[in-house]
Amino acid sequence: xxxxxxxxxxxxxxxxxxxxxxxxxxxxxxxxxxxxxxxxxxxxxxxxxxxxxxxxxxxxxxxxxxxxxxxxxxxxxxxxxxxxxxxxxxxxxxxxxxxxxxxxxxxxxxxxxxxxxxxxxxxxxxxxxxxxxxxxxxxxxxxxxxxxxxxxxxxxxxxxxxxxxxxxxxxxxxxxxxxxxxxxxxxxxxxxxxxxxxxxxxxxxxxxxxxxxxxxxxxxxxxxxxxxxxxxxxxxxxxxxxxxxxxxxxxxxxxxxxxxxxxxxxxxxxxxxxxxxxxxxxxxxxxxxxxxxxxxxxxxxxxxxxxxxxxxxxxxxxxxxxxxxxxxxxxxxxxxxxxxxxxxxxxxxxxxxxxxxxxxxxxxxxxxxxxxxxxxxxxxxxxxxxxxxxxxxxxxxxxxxxxxxxxxxxxxxxxxxxxxxxxxxxxxxxxxxxxxxxxxxxxxxxxxxxxxxxxxxxxxxxxxxxxxxxxxxxxxxxxxxxxxxxxxxxxxxxxxxxxxxxxxxxxxxxxxxxxxxxxxxxxxxxxxxxxxxxxxxxxxxxxxxxxxxxxxxxxxxxxxxxxxxxxxx
Numbered sequence: 302x303x304x305x306x307x308x309x310x311x312x313x314x315x316x317x318x319x320x321x322x323x324x325x326x327x328x329x330x331x332x333x334x335x336x337x338x339x340x341x342x343x344x345x346x347x348x349x350x351x352x353x354x355x356x357x358x359x360x361x362x363x364x365x366x367x368x369x370x371x372x373x374x375x376x377x378x379x380x381x382x383x384x385x386x387x388x389x390x391x392x393x394x395x396x397x398x399x400x401x402x403x404x405x406x407x408x409x410x411x412x413x414x415x416x417x418x419x420x421x422x423x424x425x426x427x428x429x430x431x432x433x434x435x436x437x438x439x440x441x442x443x444x445x446x447x448x449x450x451x452x453x454x455x456x457x458x459x460x461x462x463x464x465x466x467x468x469x470x471x472x473x474x475x476x477x478x479x480x481x482x483x484x485x486x487x488x489x490x491x492x493x494x495x496x497x498x499x500x501x502x503x504x505x506x507x508x509x510x511x512x513x514x515x516x517x518x519x520x521x522x523x524x525x526x527x528x529x530x531x532x533x534x535x536x537x538x539x540x541x542x543x544x545x546x547x548x549x550x551x552x553x554x555x556x557x558x559x560x561x562x563x564x565x566x567x568x569x570x571x572x573x574x575x576x577x578x579x580x581x582x583x584x585x586x587x588x589x590x591x592x593x594x595x596x597x598x599x600x601x602x603x604x605x606x607x608x609x610x611x612x613x614x615x616x617x618x619x620x621x622x623x624x625x626x627x628x629x630x631x632x633x634x635x636x637x638x639x640x641x642x643x644x645x646x647x648x649x650x651x652x653x654x655x656x657x658x659x660x661x662x663x664x665x666x667x668x669x670x671x672x673x674x675x676x677x678x679x680x681x682x683x684x685x686x687x688x689x690x691x692x693x694x695x696x697x698x699x700x701x702x703x704x705x706x707x708x709x710x711x712x713x714x715x716x717x718x719x720x721x722x723x724x725x726x727x728x729x730x731x732x733x734x735x736x737x738x739x740x741x742x743x744x745x746x747x748x749x750x751x752x753x754x755x756x757x758x759x760x761x762x763x764x765x766x767x768x769x770x771x772x773x774x775x776x777x778x779x780x781x782x783x784x785x786x787x788x789x790x791x792x793x794x795x796x797x798x799x800x801x802x803x804x805x806x807x808x809x810x811x812x813x814x815x816x817x818x819x820x821x822x823x824x825x826x827x828x829x830x831x832x833x834x835x836x837x838x839x840x841x842x843x844x845x846x847x848x849x850x851x852x853x854x855x856x857x858x859x860x861x862x863x864x865x866x867x868x869x870x
Contacts, residue, residue: 304479304675305844307535308472309798310737311790314485316498318463320346322714323484323500325470325529326508328358329446330682330703332453334506336412337711339462346500347464348486350509350524353454357510357521357683358700361446362567362635363429364439365409365704366697367402370426373434375399382698385431385597386691387819388835389542389856394688397669398698398705405704406438413452416440428572429696431597437697443567443633449700465500469792470509470528473536473678474499474726481505481677482724484532489792503722504714507533507665507673507680508707512803514743514796516658517751520549520565526796527803529684533665534802534842535735538673541686541839541858542663543803544810547694547820548756549659550601551577553652554616555643560747563657564639566619568696571595573632575621578651579608585617599693599820602656606756609655618651656756660699662690662820663810666839668861671710679714681706688858692819735846736777738801740793745773746800754808759825763812770805778846802842809848810838 324335327349338345349356368378378399383390410416416438417425426435440448457464467489474483483501509529513521530540551571553564571577571594577586585608590596596604605617621629626648629637640647665673665680667687673680681687682703689702738746753766781787788794816830817823837853853859 304475304537305535305842307735307842307844307846309535309795310735310787311471311485311487311795312497314497314499318346318498318500320344320500320502322346322504322506323348323502324506324508325484326356326510326682326684327353327454328356328508328510328682328703329449329453329700330707331506331508332457333704333707334508334681334710335462336453336456336460337708338714339460341711341715343715345462346502347457347462348468348470348484348500349464349466350469350528352466353457353464354450355522355524356450357525358446359450360520360522360565361700362443362565363569363697364427364437364445365406365449365700366432366437366695367406367701368399368436369403369406369424369438370434370436373436375402377434378402378436381432382689382695385693385695387599387693387829388831389691389819389837391688391856391858394669398689398702401705402701405701405708409449409452409704412456414440414449415452416448417442427569428595429568430571430592430595430601431695437569437572439569441634442631443569443635446700469795470532471497471795473505473532473675474501474724475536476725477727479537479676481675482726487792487795501724501726503677503724505678506671506710507678507684508682508703509684511661511683512800513658515746515750515800515804515807516755517560517747518552518563519658520552520563521658522562526799528796528799529680530664531799531802533673533675533678533680534806536675536678537841538675538678539666539839539841540664540806541666541837542810543661543807543840544814544821544838545662545690545692545819546658546807547598547660547662548602548656550598550605550656551619551654552657553639553643554655557615564643566636566652566654567633568598570619570621570633570636573624575619575624577601577605578618578620579612580614580618597693598696602756602820603822605654605656616653616655619654620651621647622649622651624648660694662692662694666858666861668858669709670713671706672713672861674861679710681710692821736781737788737790737794738773738777738797739788740797742773743793743797743800746770746797746804750804750807754811756822758811758821758823760812761825763808767808767812770801770808773801774805774846806840806848809850810840813838813850
């Protein structure tokens with residue numbers, strides 16, 4: 302294992318914590334991993350960028366998919382997932398997901414999550430795009446993520462687990478053999494710890510969520526700046542399938558200049574019978590797919606975008622007026638409130654919607670136990686690429702993936718005795734060499750990515766984006782090399798630097814993949830090409846900060862590194 306030696310420009314750690322496991326992130330994946338590790342007797346520390354309940358999980362509306370209903374089976378769930386993944390799913394990874402999923406959901410309920418039930422006391426299941434059965438468990442109508450987050454946060458606090466909130470993870474610590482030895486982080490604001498510090502641990506679990514903030518408009522919260530993927534790249538880990546960014550088809554349209562986090566209109570609204578229409582009231586998805594509005598998300602997003610281009614329109618409409626006030630208030634209270642807050646009443650008016658960046662199907666490459674290519678470094682949830690999602694995530698599989706693979710990670714750490722190794726971190730270089738981007742670069746990156754690597758891409762748009770991103774990267778390097786200057790270390794500059802890192806990888810992969818597949822839509826290469834491209838794109842970061850890009854020989858991922866046995870100290 303060869304590390305890059307690249308670190309973010311940051312002050313030296315002024316404090317440290319010792320642990321067996323450090324989990325970075327507090328969504329469904331992170332907190333599930335932490336609870337299972339703690340239950341196995343491992344000293345576990347949770348580090349999270351905001352508050353414990355402030356990650357992407359709490360924003361999930363639709364629900365969690367699992368074969369829990371009468372007549373449904375894991376095999377049917379597997380089939381729907383493989384179809385949505387457009388030929389790039391790892392079938393073994395999906396099989397693990399769908400077979401272990403139902404029991405994982407039941408354990409989540411035992412932890413305290415309360416899902417909506419019918420009058421008979423059974424789980425109330427709904428349907429979403431790409432699913433042929435009603436298998437989506439939900440809570441609070443359309444507040445599933447918030448309920449899951451509440452239950453897991455309460456469980457963590459009840460167990461007295463050590464947590465570090467408002468902390469941005471910076472870089473991975475490694476020992477002389479390149480094995481994981483912990484992380485550095487910066488705590489924002491007052492607390493027991495402040496400023497840059499470290500958690501020393503032989504096992505690190507990345508559960509940092511997505512990178513939606515790389516685009517101007519996204520459903521992701523402001524903290525989703527790709528920190529985990531960027532950290533993994535600097536540590537020498539492999540990243541895969543980053544070109545497959547899912548744009549949610551129905552995001553509340555707030556105007557052409559709207560930026561940052563946008564309100565989501567859950568796919569479950571279409572699952573309950575809402576229709577997509579244009580300004581003339583025409584249901585344009587009918588005839589485009591057998592499931593019409595309930596086709597997989599990539600097909601619906603493309604259908605909306607195509608109609609917008611045909612009619613030179615900025616948005617389409619979601620029509621659920623036939624639901625009536627009672628159903629809106631009972632089934633979708635969160636969405637109803639969000640719409641009304643922006644002057645739209647879905648009880649009486651169609652909802653203006655347009656696609657926006659939503660979910661990264663790719664990420665840090667892992668095996669079936671969540672192990673990355675760096676010994677001791679694990680990843681789960683949206684930051685990871687397990688092979689489950691392929692080229693397009695099936696609706697409501699994300700919460701399930703975080704749940705199932707977090708449990709597998711905890712089991713692997715406990716079984717392989719990683720905690721028996723006392724980490725000996727190699728000191729960082731005294732003079733950091735990695736230049737930082739200015740805070741303003743964040744908005745420049747977002748505009749570049751939205752213009753060149755959005756729903757609709759081409760060789761021309763991607764090449765232009767690649768050149769513009771490279772110029773930002775080169776200018777910062779030259780300023781440091783020639784004048785010894787870089788942007789001042791801080792949360793804004795670290796986030797902008799992470800965004801540039803993941804943006805460069807995404808564009809490089811999207812430019813290389815000369816086909817249309819799943820949520821990767823190349824207008825200059827409109828056909829799917831299985832002969833040349835039914836394989837994965839893998840990217841690593843070279844020590845000179847250039848990107849190393851290659852494709853796998855088949856749809857199967859090569860194995861990651863085997864677990865390291867604990868060594869004598």
